[in-house]
Amino acid sequence: MDLAVVVLLQVLAAVASLALISVGLAVIFGMMRVINLAHGEFIMLGGYAVIYATRWGINLWVAMLIVAPLFVGLVGVIVERSVIRFLYGRMIDTMLATWGLSLLLIGAATMIFGNTTTGVSAPLGGVSIGQYQTSIYELVLIVIVAVILIGMMAILRLTKLGLIARATMQNPAMAASLGISTSKVYSVTFGAGAALSGMAGALIAPLSGVLPTMGVAYVAKAFITVISGGAAIITGTLSASGLLGTLNTLATFVATPVIGEVALLFAAIVLLRVLPQGITGKFFRRAL
């Protein structure tokens, strides 16, 4: 019984962490069809934002949930205004530009922070479930990710901003003809996506530590999740991370973590062979 609860919590934690590292990329890709190869570095910047903010005496939660997303969101807006906006509709050029940006950010971070892992200790301590021990922070993380996704859904469904975002995503030219400045929408969207990535980096910093090259470890998984999820931003992220995260954890549980990773990648390949448009290209097509 205890074991079942622990495995279930691990599955939920894996799903939440996949969703967390992917959702910023999903917003940028889903809304703007821009492949942001600097996604991993936005995560890394979020991690460093939290480390420096806490060193300056800012409360850890404020640093993770406010400072990091604001800082990385700002970086995102600057990147969009100075680079990305000249490249809309040119997917290969955008990939090259964001790849260059990724290398630049890794180089700059290595120069400034040094090529070592910096950590911030996880808050809240642990809790025992029967004879097993698990960290409360990981459980809180599951709740935070759920709140982020529900919040995004609420913004998209219920607010004027969300309506503008959905309409622009579906038909930018027509939105422009109704008086919407699509370039402003894209700028805000890119900033929001970057802010979410920054928050992801901040929230995983206590678990994994922060390193200039840490983004590389996340960008591949984030891409696999977003592409497997398909066009719908939230439903896609949730369904893909649900499927892949569960498989990963269960395979890890019965075999080893390496087999878990292999299972995740294998599942993604099969999924894209069967559903080339991703999960939401076939199911939940009207979902967000």
Added chain:
Amino acid sequence: MLEVTGLRSGYGRIPILMGIDLTVRQGELIGVFGHNGMGKTTLMRTLAGHIRPTAGSIRLAGQDVTHAPPHLRARAGLGFVPQGREIFGGLTVRDNLRMGAIHSREPDRIIAAVLEEFPRLKPIIDRAGGVLSGGEQQILAMARCLCAEPKIVLLDEPTEGIQPSIVEEIGDTLLELRKTRGLTVVLVEQSLEFIRKLSDRVLVIQKGTFIREVAADGIAALADEFVGMEEAAH
């Protein structure tokens, strides 16, 4: 209301419009008639700001909008009902209308008023735009455009691919709107019958330029002359 002089534009290096002059007065309904590939839709897209003009000028309500992007033209009072209707398929009818009224201070009042003018939309208000029939989408596109309270409406082939009973309904609604709102319209059409029923003047476009202007009472004669062409186009 709308003054266009010497307008030229095209796709890339391929010129389509070869110097268009057009003046539309307040409350007027101008028909633009021509066959496929003569530049009708290019003209509409250039007026709406989706294609950059290479020469000439466009003035909208006294304001020069020649180089303004589409969203600023829309805010200056230009309404665009494009060919193919371009409904937001994933949004409900209501949300499509809310997008039309997005810059309005009282969107609910405007949407309610527009629904009175397009009662056909009332029972389908919560349905997704993508599942509507072509005719319903056309009506929605017109209603959405009116939610922005435009000074002038560009209407590109509203009858294309739509069943005759709804074409008639669209025509009647337009006539009614001209009476009640004093709507100013530029209507592009391939259907002479439809254009004859609605227009004050008709401009005939051929190879990117207006070759002729016909007043309301001369449209019938135009019909006789172009009837062969119209059949040839089908």
